[in-house]
Amino acid sequence: MSLLRVSNIKTYFYLDGLELPAVDDVSFTLEENRTLAVIGESGSGKSVLVLSIMKLVDYPGKIIEGEAIYDGNVKGDLLMMKEKQMQKIRGNEIAMIYQDPMSTLNPLIPVGKQIEEALYIHKRGKKQEIKVRAMQLMTEVGIPDAEKRYYDLPKQFSGGMRQRIMIAMAIACKPRILIADEPTTALDVTIQAEILDLLKKLQDENQMSIILNTHDLGVVEDMAHDVCVMYCGKIMEKAPKEELFSHPMNPYTIGLIDCMPGRGETKERLNVIEGYVPHPSDFPKGCRFSNRCPYAVGKCYEEVPDLVEITPEHYVRCFLVEEGIPLIKK
Numbered sequence: 001m002s003l004l005r006v007s008n009i010k011t012y013f014y015l016d017g018l019e020l021p022a023v024d025d026v027s028f029t030l031e032e033n034r035t036l037a038v039i040g041e042s043g044s045g046k047s048v049l050v051l052s053i054m055k056l057v058d059y060p061g062k063i064i065e066g067e068a069i070y071d072g073n074v075k076g077d078l079l080m081m082k083e084k085q086m087q088k089i090r091g092n093e094i095a096m097i098y099q100d101p102m103s104t105l106n107p108l109i110p111v112g113k114q115i116e117e118a119l120y121i122h123k124r125g126k127k128q129e130i131k132v133r134a135m136q137l138m139t140e141v142g143i144p145d146a147e148k149r150y151y152d153l154p155k156q157f158s159g160g161m162r163q164r165i166m167i168a169m170a171i172a173c174k175p176r177i178l179i180a181d182e183p184t185t186a187l188d189v190t191i192q193a194e195i196l197d198l199l200k201k202l203q204d205e206n207q208m209s210i211i212l213n214t215h216d217l218g219v220v221e222d223m224a225h226d227v228c229v230m231y232c233g234k235i236m237e238k239a240p241k242e243e244l245f246s247h248p249m250n251p252y253t254i255g256l257i258d259c260m261p262g263r264g265e266t267k268e269r270l271n272v273i274e275g276y277v278p279h280p281s282d283f284p285k286g287c288r289f290s291n292r293c294p295y296a297v298g299k300c301y302e303e304v305p306d307l308v309e310i311t312p313e314h315y316v317r318c319f320l321v322e323e324g325i326p327l328i329k330k
């Protein structure tokens, strides 16, 4: 059953008299105990999308349309909830971890106390019990010597260990959904792998669903069950992971996969997608990828293609794919 069904979310920013569509008509479903990866270059709208689901978009941003139905009709539409209701959901049922643990951890408070705090906010309990649980959580996320390290400050931990502490805080109340926004981007590769393994272990143990934002297809390959490829606020392609990697169809996805080490045509050096993600004030008129797309034809520059189901469960936004026209580089 779908745990979260997001339909047609639009989150726009209003700046200098401009309307900037950071997330533009995004829909997806998150299934129970599965990981949905949202992949795209920096600026494609991944963070604004998950902040929208958590109702944490601040002025000058505004969610102008959409639904995020959590737990079928049991809990209802997150986007319609009052702030008080959302406070009960955040942390308790849907928790979030970020790229930079230091943005969440208080540098002046021992980490054990901060985990206790996460437990106190949502679950009442005896002081000693909460302390024991906080230590258990430290051990669960792989912090050795929890009893001793409990009193250490965040600065006494490495980046990877700080991320483990953040994860301990996030899973403290056994959330049903964990949103991980670029959780390993700031870490070096070996530590990255350890954190991803930890997330997989916790998913198995706690039956969590995960939304994982990343710009790294290697991380997607390792972690995801389902994938949404995002570009300029829109989903360009959506499919189960194996299908996406074996039959990528949208030129943007093909470009991203070509850039992965060990893939693509050029073996001597890594491929790149020419150009950069445009700012929302400067999106091209037709398909948002048209000005970087090596296959674009006339219509691509004029009209925005729809996201169309090409094969079962495999959705693609591209006129050429939709019309069965072979992709031939210009």
Ligand SMILES: Nc1ncnc2c1ncn2[C@@H]1O[C@H](COP(=O)(O)OP(=O)(O)OP(=O)(O)O)[C@@H](O)[C@H]1O
Binding pocket: 013, 015, 020, 022, 040, 041, 042, 043, 044, 045, 046, 047, 048, 049, 059, 060, 061, 182, 279, 280
């Ligand atoms: N507070 C804000 N005010 C104005 N524009 C914003 C704000 N936050 C985000 N945006 C814009 O929304 C768009 C999407 O940004 P977002 O941070 O979601 O991208 P992203 O894919 O998560 O990239 P990154 O990984 O770099 O965070 C960008 O064009 C960004 O400039």
